[in-house]
Amino acid sequence: MKNIKKEISIVMGSQSDWKTLIKCEEIFLKFDIPFEKKIISAHRTPQRLYKYATNLSESSIKVVIAGAGGAAHLPGMISSLTYLPVLGVPIETKTLSGIDSLLSIVQMPAGIPLPTLAIGDAGAVNAALAAISILGLTDKNIKKRLISFRKNQTESISETPS
Numbered sequence: 001m002k003n004i005k006k007e008i009s010i011v012m013g014s015q016s017d018w019k020t021l022i023k024c025e026e027i028f029l030k031f032d033i034p035f036e037k038k039i040i041s042a043h044r045t046p047q048r049l050y051k052y053a054t055n056l057s058e059s060s061i062k063v064v065i066a067g068a069g070g071a072a073h074l075p076g077m078i079s080s081l082t083y084l085p086v087l088g089v090p091i092e093t094k095t096l097s098g099i100d101s102l103l104s105i106v107q108m109p110a111g112i113p114l115p116t117l118a119i120g121d122a123g124a125v126n127a128a129l130a131a132i133s134i135l136g137l138t139d140k141n142i143k144k145r146l147i148s149f150r151k152n153q154t155e156s157i158s159e160t161p162s
């Protein structure tokens with residue numbers, strides 16, 4: 001994937017978030033869409049966060065997926081530092097089951113948007129599909145792959161339980 005233009009970025013607050021955000025990777029691999037992935041902590045690596053988010057507009061990235069848990073400031077901070085769409089994924093936590101992450105990410109002040117997905121794996125999968133849908137607005141090929149994915153998914157649902 002070295003010289004391929006990457007249009008999606010997956011950013012996470014910690015290595016421990018990867019077990020959730022790997023669900024995004026699985027979707028992008030299935031769709032053959034190049035992406036980059038980074039660990040950037042709003043609290044532990046604030047300078048890395050500022051540098052990465054402010055440089056996004058100079059890169060080929062079009063959509064950012066940001067996942068964090070607990071006091072999950074990462075997605076909102078990235079959104080505040082870029083004009084690109086940022087999709088927030090609340091990571092499930094041991095102490096509060098991810099309700100803490102969800103509320104930290106979703107309750108943004110008016111003016112800085114942060115579309116927020118479900119807590120955990122479903123949120124990660126849907127963030128990837130939402131990012132693909134955004135790219136599909138201007139890329140017919142990606143749109144075709146998304147339509148086919150949805151069709152296959154519908155066809156795979158049995159009418160009767162086994």
Ligand code: RP5
Nearest residue numbers: 013014016017068069070091
């Ligand atoms: C957040 O703190 C991360 O997004 C992670 O979900 C949470 C816990 O991080 P670790 O202590 O597992 O590194 O910044």
